[in-house]
Amino acid sequence: MKRIVVLGSTGSIGRSTLEVVRSLGGRVEIVGLSAHKRIGDLARQVSEHSPLAVAVGDPAMADEVRSAAGGRRVEVFSGPEGLLELVSLAEADLVVNALVGAAGILPTLAAIEAGKDVAIANKESLVAAGAVITARARAKGVNLIPVDSEHSAIYQCIRGEDRDAIKRIILTASGGALVDMPADEIADVKASQALRHPTWSMGRKVTIDSATLLNKGFEVIEAHWLFGIEADQIEVAIERRSIVHSLVEFVDGSVMALLSPPDMKLPIQYALTFPERVESPLPGLDLVSTGGIEFGQPDLGRFPCLRLAYEVAAIDGTAGAVLSAADEVAVDAFLEGRISFGEIYSVLRDVLSMHKVKDAASLDSVLKADAWAREQAAGIVKETSGRL
């Protein structure tokens, strides 16, 4: 029986995690849940899973959660500190961090410091704070188990292999909503077009990041930290069906690949049951009816955000925090109609070009870079949207 805390349990990955827990029928027990705003959803989850504790955004939400627990006692933490208390629960073995954005960084670190394994779906923990997080995880001897389908695939492919045997990692990408769009139309696509992801159903922020291919760029940076691999050993290949979730080439030339139908519940289950594999109710892969699997090269001309991320992965330091924070601001602005799709890239490029990269070995420098980047990005967005 593994006891888990799910941070961000009312979001897309959080809800899928609870579905997997349900299908695992008693192998995994929920001891903690957290939600920022969707208190009604959280109350229903509390009623079903009877966690020992929850964390909510606002102390005023505590009563609704307590009444959802029926007669059972449930500890309610609140605010950003509430998340840190939740991940440190003595009863927890594993923390699933499905928070979106930089708010996920501190809880990841707190979980590591408390000696918990972390199933990591929060990109910012690695993109912005990969140096600190991976160093602390090593020091504390805890596992960072990726939840992203790509990194889970790589994690599975290198299981039992020597780290030095890895020659390169090939992250696959569906290509996002705009993979076939001519260069001159991309700059002005509407949010509704960019939100139409061909294979994965995900949150709005990550779907836009998929359309710019920056999501894949973030994954390059994440892989760099998770697997201790240099940026120039990480490639991106377009595989439109999202059947091949990533590949690893070893020094002898053998290439290992992980395939499955595209369903986040599979890598989530892997992270929950690791190191065991457990039967899943999901439909398996029918290789014959799948049809042809092809790999293509991403077009860095049409998708310059991916190129930016490669540059960031090679620079290290606070550049990741800056890219990640600026992108939160830029994507928000795009979704609110304040900047065009093409301007997401220019905001990121301009913020990065103004940034003096510092060492990111301390969380403090990461959080400062994050705050600085948000401010700069907001300024550029304001200026840009004023021109519209």
Add this chain to the structure above:
Amino acid sequence: MKRIVVLGSTGSIGRSTLEVVRSLGGRVEIVGLSAHKRIGDLARQVSEHSPLAVAVGDPAMADEVRSAAGGRRVEVFSGPEGLLELVSLAEADLVVNALVGAAGILPTLAAIEAGKDVAIANKESLVAAGAVITARARAKGVNLIPVDSEHSAIYQCIRGEDRDAIKRIILTASGGALVDMPADEIADVKASQALRHPTWSMGRKVTIDSATLLNKGFEVIEAHWLFGIEADQIEVAIERRSIVHSLVEFVDGSVMALLSPPDMKLPIQYALTFPERVESPLPGLDLVSTGGIEFGQPDLGRFPCLRLAYEVAAIDGTAGAVLSAADEVAVDAFLEGRISFGEIYSVLRDVLSMHKVKDAASLDSVLKADAWAREQAAGIVKETSGRL
């Protein structure tokens, strides 16, 4: 430094093994070689690799080998017993068994009894004697490392995984020389057509077995023994480019695949350097230029030998020995023009239908079944060719 004995060093796999040893530059040392007839080739190999000992088919060949060794002392064993002495060399860590046919069974067993790991390219050791060989390998705690690209792929995919986590194995097949031939033309193809393998360059016997798909059937039986998996958990999928060397589906629905350009030197190197992976001079896989990878179902109607092998894998006992021995006779007869291509199947079917399956836990019962099957097959061939 690993010290190896190569049985059948002048054959196709044997020569590739020596090429790999050369490219590994000092990581692997040849301490023993064997050849049955190609004494000139063997002499050249002895001159290059300076083994401590060799085994030859006929004692009369000893002098030529000794003179090839120059001034160095080389022990020369001969005849079938010579192979058994060679694999037991105190200096050897690993025996590469690249012998063709049932002659490979006893040397595999002798290597295991001498406590040597065996890199196994000799199909008959598993197809005919899998029960004995795998039981003895377990008892002696030695590794049986497959050299076949398909089984090597599976061996690599399940590394670090729990055996119980395997749901099914999917062996890939190029489809052989006749994959696209209409059913009514297959029965009468000429040897020259059946020998035209689309992707692999191999010996004549195995190329004909590829054309009937019996080679894939043998691989089903081998996988059954090597991985302790039931026949109904082993599938065959046509993958014409021979880029995907096989796949493993785990109980959670994840499918792991091993890809590389089709070159036997890759699985050979893996077997020689296991558990390490070592850089290889072979060209890597270019996923983008590879083009589409598709999987198809084998047609058991056009290729009934594969169906026979499945039946044999489910029956166990001496059926494997009978299928394997009868096939040696039938393929020889086909290559000599004494029976038609379609009659390979009828010979096998008829011999199997006459066989009373016995337990194959002792080598004695295996060798008796082998001898019986050869006799029966020879009789049927004679009768059949008399009708031509």
